Amino acid sequence: MSFNEKQTDILLAAEKLFSTQGFDSTSVRDIATEANVNVAMINYYFGSKDGLLDSFFEWRIPDFMIDTEELSFMECSLEKIDKMIEKYIKAMNSHREIYRFIAIESSLKRRMLLSEPFSKLKIHNLSTISTIINEGIAKGVFSANNNPTLIHSMMMGTFMNFQMNQVFLQEQLGIESDDDYGIYIETTLTxxxxxTIKALLTYEISM
Amino acid sequence: MSFNEKQTDILLAAEKLFSTQGFDSTSVRDIATEANVNVAMINYYFGSKDGLLDSFFEWRIPDFMIDTEELSFMECSLEKIDKMIEKYIKAMNSHREIYRFIAIESSLKRRMLLSEPFSKLKIHNLSTISTIINEGIAKGVFSANNNPTLIHSMMMGTFMNFQMNQVFLQEQLGIESDDDYGIYIETTLTxxxxxTIKALLTYEISM
DNA sequence: GTTTAATTTAAACAAGTGTTTAAATTTGCT
DNA sequence: AGCAAATTTAAACACTTGTTTAAATTAAAC
Structure with missing residues (x-):
């Protein structure tokens, strides 16, 4: 599904407001004003506010899909793990606020239907890391008894925690600007x- | 600050609705109905809907404070780390949905003022783990170059990830019921x- | 028992919500 | 150019929102 220029204007406006205020406290009038379009255009193009959220998910979620192309050529090793994690964090960190928004909205029970594309994304990304780890275990490169789902949860959770506690962590870590925070995520946090994951994969008495 | 019976009724109703629907999409009328009180009582006792949220934070956040009493008598060791993590997860897992709600609401920029008590909680809990780790590093029990703030973020994030992706993870891990999910958190996830933390603290080339 | 204060109620308030309508305008096509 | 479809508009719709009001009821104090 692709969107025309006006639809993209609306989606961009929605993105800005959703990510700072959440879905419920953003009105369609706010979005219309931000996008410089008439209120009715939102219903004209997306049917409803929920339809807009639906389209928003469709529109943005592909950005968070991990590209496995480059990884498929690499031999299974700790370096491959490093590379994969770097790709993961880069993909999510490129649209930090949006990822946080998607994760929050799809965690509310009321919006389970809308979270289906997000679920698809998670399955894809989880299988990427699972494949690599399981292959490493099979080849004896990584220690057994490692649960890829838990490792994946740990990675995603650690990243998400940085999104949700930015104000707190910026102060704790002495980071001045938002840009520096992004850099910190792509360097130190990565x-x-x-x-952490390498420590787990080489930890003998693991689990 | 303490609350009378009627106030507690309202807080319990708010808790139920907030944690499943979020703050914005829960109306004061919903809360009043759930609590079997007149709508005006909410404003009478809490001033406003925001005031109710404020009181809700005050009311519930102390439950998530880690009790350091027992830990203070323990010698610094990996066993102490185990004990501390167990206490952490238990405290947060006892009111899972509520912790998720608090974390989500205070992550929205609009509600930064209201998140101050949550910030206090995080500082307290962070300092608990920091103290133990730093002591261990100073005594040479744990390997240096470990950043307590990052380890804390990892722990909290991993736990939070389990709260926010319950539906997804239950399916992935083949867990049938909500109760079993809670048990999984307190056993396998813990x-x-x-x-993971012990692997990090004993990982030589760490960081 | 009377009076004062605290509590509880139903009703109304004003503002904001998502959505629809029907008319106006623009666009694309022959 | 003329016509039909797509787009855009301002206005209205019906409903929900948080909050307030003023009267009614209950509780406490003397």
Whole structure:
């Protein structure tokens, strides 16, 4: 599904407001004003406010799909783990606020139907890391008894925690600007997650 | 601050609705109906809907404070880490839905003022783990170059990820009921986090 | 028992919500 | 150019929102 220019204007406006205020406290009039269009255009193009959210998910979620192309050529090793994690964090960090918004909205029971594309994304990304880890275990490169689902949860959770507690963590870590925070995520935090997972995969008495 | 019986009725009703629907999409009339009180009582006792949220934070957040009493008598060791993590997860898992709600609401920029008590909680809990880890590093029990803030983020994030993706993870892990999910968190997930942190603290080339 | 204060109620308030309508305008096509 | 379809508009719709009001009821104090 593709969107025309006016639809994209609306989606961009919605993105800005959704990610800072959440879905419920953003009105269609707010979105219309931000996008410089008439209120009725939102219903004209997306049917309803919920339809807009639906389209928003469709529109943005592909950005968070991990590209497995490059990884498929690599031999199974700790370096491959490093590379994969780097790709993961980069993909999610490129649209930080939006990822947080999607994760929050799809966690509310009321919006379970809308979270289906998000579920698809999670399955895809989980299978990417699972394949690599299971292959490494099979080849004896990584220690057994490692649960890929738990490792994946740990990685995603650590990243998400940085999204949801930005104000708190910026202060704790002495980071001045939002840009620096993004850089911190792509360097120090990425390295931390890499270290953690490698520590687990080489930890003998693991689990 | 303490609350009378009627106020507690309202808070319990709000808790139920907030945690499943979020703050914005829960109306004061919904809460009043659920609590079997007149709508005006909410404004009478809490001033406003925002005031209710404020009181809700005050009311529930103390439950998530880690009790450091027992830990203070323990010698610094990996066992102490295990014990601390167990206490952490137990405290948060005892009111899972509510912790998720608090974390989500205070992550929205609009509600930063209201999240101050939550910030206090995070500082308290972070300092608990920081103290133990730093002590261990100083004594040479744990490997240096470990950042307590990052380890704390990892632990909290992993737990939160389990709250926010319950539907997805229940399916992935083949867990049938909500109760079993809670049990999984207090056993397998707790053990995983313990293992991960111990792996990090004993990982030589760490960071 | 009377009076004062606290509680509870139903009704109304004004503002905001998502959505629809029907007319106006623009666009694309022959 | 003329016609039909698509787009855009302002206005209205019906409904919900949080909050307030003023009267009614209950509780507490003397």
């Amino acid at each position: 390295h931390f997650i890499q270290t | 053990h995983f986090i313990q293992t």
